Amino acid sequence: MWSMNLWIRIAIVAALGIGLWLPAEDAQAAGSWEWSVTPYLWTSSVSAKVKEDGVVISDNDVAFTDLLSNLDFALAAHAEGRRGRVGLLFDFFYIDLSTSETVPDHQDPEAPPPGSVVDLDIEQLILEGGGFYRLSGEETGLDLLFGLRWIGMDEVIQLTPPFPPNAPGQTKKSSPNLTDGFLGLRYVGQIGNKWGYSIRGDVATGDTELTLNGQAFFKYQIGQTGKYGLLFGYRYMGMEIKETIQGVVVETDLILSGPVFGFMFRW
Numbered sequence: 001m002w003s004m005n006l007w008i009r010i011a012i013v014a015a016l017g018i019g020l021w022l023p024a025e026d027a028q029a030a031g032s033w034e035w036s037v038t039p040y041l042w043t044s045s046v047s048a049k050v051k052e053d054g055v056v057i058s059d060n061d062v063a064f065t066d067l068l069s070n071l072d073f074a075l076a077a078h079a080e081g082r083r084g085r086v087g088l089l090f091d092f093f094y095i096d097l098s099t100s101e102t103v104p105d106h107q108d109p110e111a112p113p114p115g116s117v118v119d120l121d122i123e124q125l126i127l128e129g130g131g132f133y134r135l136s137g138e139e140t141g142l143d144l145l146f147g148l149r150w151i152g153m154d155e156v157i158q159l160t161p162p163f164p165p166n167a168p169g170q171t172k173k174s175s176p177n178l179t180d181g182f183l184g185l186r187y188v189g190q191i192g193n194k195w196g197y198s199i200r201g202d203v204a205t206g207d208t209e210l211t212l213n214g215q216a217f218f219k220y221q222i223g224q225t226g227k228y229g230l231l232f233g234y235r236y237m238g239m240e241i242k243e244t245i246q247g248v249v250v251e252t253d254l255i256l257s258g259p260v261f262g263f264m265f266r267w
Contacts, residue, residue, distance in 0.1 A: 035081045038231055040262030042076055046097065047255040048120060050157065052248050058118045058157065060099045064258055070097050078262070084134075089147070091128035095256075098122070119158040122254075126151050130182065140196075143186040149204055149211070151178040151239070155252065174245055178207035194221045209240035217260065231262035 043064045050058040076093045098121040105114045130147015155174040184202020191197065196219040204211040217233030236257040243250055 031083070033081050033083045034266070036079070036264055036266045038078045038262040038264045040076050040078060040231065040260055042074075042093065042235060042256070042258060042260050044235070044256040044258035046099075047253075047257075048099070048122065049253040050120065051251040054249075054251075057159070058101065058120050060101055060120065070099055071095070087132045087134075087143075089128070089130055089132060089145070091126070093126040094124070096123045113161060115161075117158075117160040119156075119160070121154075121156040121158075123154040124151070124254075125153075128182075132186065137188075140188050140190050143188065145182070145184040145186055145200070145202055147182055149180045149182050151176075151180070151208065151211075153178075153241075172245055172248075172250070174243065174250060176207070176241060176243055178241065180204035180206035180208055180211055182211070182213070184213070195219070196221075209242050211237065211239045213237045215260070219264065227266050229264040229266070231260070231264055233260050234258070235260050 045061070045063045047061045048058065049056060049060075073096045074094060077091075079090045081088045098119065100117060100119045103114055103116040103118060127150045128147060130145060132143040132145045135142045135144055153174070153176055155176075157172045157174075159170045182202045182204035184200060186198055186200040188198045189196065197217065198219070199216045201214045202212075204213065213236070215233060215235040217231055220230045222228040222230065234257075236255070238255045238257075239253070241252040241254065
């Protein structure tokens with residue numbers, strides 16, 4: 001029986017084909033393109049679990065308030081263009097963070113000894129590019145989303161044993177460059193003249209085992225021109241990454257989730 005990942009990949013390829021085939025009359029009747037750019041702050045908590053050959057060596061859950069002390073830099077922006085029923089979307093997200101924990105008491109002979117210090121440094125860049133097609137409605141309605149998501153990550157794991165004093169540690173470095181195709185749906189709605197909202201969910205696979213992305217946003221128009229607006233809501237992204245490093249199978253489960261705040265520019 002074919003795996004779910006294979007079915008997802010087939011669906012993504014089919015959606016990309018539909019996007020390339022979109023009727024020319026839709027674009028001709030739509031008029032000019034309308035664009036928006038939204039720099040945003042994703043105040044996410046981070047959950048990172050790392051396994052080596054099935055043994056958990058690091059399991060961190062860091063709230064955003066704690067993350068600030070470990071955050072070196074972060075930058076994010078979303079851009080979107082629409083012409084009638086067709087549209088393009090791009091997203092950029094970069095984060096650089098580090099965490100540290102001490103291995104608790106345990107009886108597992110294969111795990112790092114109790115009292116060991118595990119330092120985890122993660123630098124991650126996520127680029128997303130794709131398109132959408134308005135399945136129903138005009139200014140509001142249901143969109144089919146499809147495209148590619150590239151994930152670049154530098155991960156450094158430093159294990160320092162508790163004894164003897166000043167004993168040399170073990171360092172493992174990983175720099176996967178992962179490309180996934182994604183497929184999803186988004187509903188865009190309007191509440192009165194000033195307020196709008198969008199709900200999105202997509203699933204991606206390819207170089208990652210599986211990536212789930214979900215978000216719900218409210219938008220508020222500033223002034224009467226519609227050129228500026230505020231965005232706030234919540235976003236979740238969970239990734240399962242598996243690779244072999246120096247003969248060791250390393251599995252990383254990374255979850256980013258939390259409120260989002262942004263400022264929109266439209267033209």
